[in-house]
Structures are given as C-alpha cells and as structure tokens.
Amino acid sequence: MTTHERPFGRNFEDFEVGDVYRHWPGKTITEYDDHLFCMITMNHHPLHTNDWYAEQSPQGKNVVVGNLVYSLVLGMSVPDVSGAAVANLEVETLKHSKPTFHGDTIYAETKVLEKKLTSKGDRGIVSVETKGINQRGEEVCYFKRKVMVWTNEAAPGRQRPYAEADVWED
Numbered sequence: 001m002t003t004h005e006r007p008f009g010r011n012f013e014d015f016e017v018g019d020v021y022r023h024w025p026g027k028t029i030t031e032y033d034d035h036l037f038c039m040i041t042m043n044h045h046p047l048h049t050n051d052w053y054a055e056q057s058p059q060g061k062n063v064v065v066g067n068l069v070y071s072l073v074l075g076m077s078v079p080d081v082s083g084a085a086v087a088n089l090e091v092e093t094l095k096h097s098k099p100t101f102h103g104d105t106i107y108a109e110t111k112v113l114e115k116k117l118t119s120k121g122d123r124g125i126v127s128v129e130t131k132g133i134n135q136r137g138e139e140v141c142y143f144k145r146k147v148m149v150w151t152n153e154a155a156p157g158r159q160r161p162y163a164e165a166d167v168w169e170d
Helices: 032-040 051-055 066-077
Strands: 021-028 083-093 105-117 123-134 139-150
Touching: 021 066, 032 066, 066 105, 066 123, 066 139, 083 123, 105 139
Parallel strands: none
Antiparallel strands: 021 105, 083 139, 105 123, 123 139
C-alpha cells in the first residue's frame, strides 16, 4: 500500500521566479453565492442584489461583488502558494479589470515574481501576482501579494492527532 500526501502550499526552496501555477478547479459564481456574500459582509449595494436596479446600470445586469471575486481567486491560490505560509504579509495591488456576472466561471493562475531569504534564514518572502480569468478568457481580477514561507529545514511537519498505524488496521 502507498500513502499519498496532498501537497498544500510550498516552502521557500519550492518557488522559482517565473514559475506559473494554474490553480484547479474553477468555480461558477451563482446568484446565491453573490447574495450570501453580500449579506454576510453587509454590502447591500443594489447593483449586486436588485435585478431592476442593475438593469438600469451601465452593465445592464447584476454584477458580482468584487470582494467575492477577489476572495475566490485568492482561495484558489492557497493550495499552490500560501497553504504552508508563516504569514500573508501584504496585498500590494488589487484591480478588478472587468465585471463578473452571475453564472460566470472563474479560474486562477499565479506567477512567482521574486523571492528572498530573510535575515533569520529560516524563512523567506515570496512575491507573486495572481489573475482571475473568466470562461471567456478575460482577466476579471488581478493582485500582487507577498507571503512569508518557511525554508524546507525549518518547516513544521504535517502531523495528525492520531496514530496513523491505527487507521488502516485489518
């Protein structure tokens, strides 16, 4: 029997400047997703929640609230980028390039821009840019961020609160 660990995040040595991570899977944003996010975050702007109001807007229909699009794209990047991070340090740039509508499917890709070891030597700072792309191939969201990650030597092990030998006893 072979046991497979799902990769989740990366350590400093795993990042190479210029590498691109194509995150999977994409997510179709439903009207329900948008309305729930608006209600949870108390963003009650009628462009997101009122069909009649949105029909009068330049977009002609409801627009998904930008913070949902950003949160979704950021979340898609976590398994490939920051899932093992010490800390998310900053979002330097955030741009909503085009509107996202109910029923759009969003995909995400991240490119490594820079990496440098900190003075402590057991961690480093990685700069990345991430793009959210809809099903028409249009960029709808873009952001740059910096993440602090462990080096391979300093990274804590992935452990579970139970004895692994007990799980598959026959």
